[in-house]
Amino acid sequence: MIGGLTHGDVSLGCYTRLRDHIRCWEDLRDAPVAEIHELIRSVEIPEKKAPRLKAALQFVSASQGSLSLDFLGEMPADAAIIRLEKLDGIGRKTSAAVLKFSTLRKAVLLVDTHLLRVAARLGLISRKASIEKAYDTLMPLLPGQWEADDMDNHHQLIKLHGQTLCRPAVPKCGCCPVREVCSCFRSARRSRSGSRPIQSDRPVAPLRHPRLA
Structure with missing residues (x-):
């Protein structure tokens, strides 16, 4: 908070x-x-x-x-989120963080600025999507069997991807491992007249976070 x-x-x-x-x-x-x-x-x-x-x-x-907050452990994740967000000052990012990183360890998606940017460029959500809208759109796309640890790994990898390749100002689309399924890259490749250059066509190794290695 x-x-x-x-x-x-x-x-x-x-x-x-x-x-x-x-x-x-x-x-x-x-x-x-x-x-x-x-x-x-x-x-x-x-x-x-x-x-x-x-x-x-x-x-x-x-x-x-x-x-x-142990009582939240008995609730489905969606119900626990609704309960937390009744508190003034708690939005979707905070409620998800509480449920995922605490001892409750619920499999929920933490939507931060990196995920918003990456998902929008991939064409999965609108560029103007709110954190709540992004959460509601992206959660059903994730494997249903994922647990809290899987969500942690996903969060760290998307964050690393956003920091190193899918950067805010000048993304390195040319060496992005998911560029062929990226709406932003395909659009830039078609026009080649955008203000953000496509950098380096060299292949890049799969993203690997130190904590996950």
């Missing part, structure tokens, strides 16, 4: 500061909004995130009797 619109290093620093100054989730729930705001002041819009964080913890505590 504190990381939205904020660089990862900054949000991690704020999270670490919270952990250093507040002993447990119950103390964070009961802390004054002003104190929370001061601890996360480096993130974007801390004036909105501080009260949202406190309110979310209060809601979970009041509705479940304790600060635990």
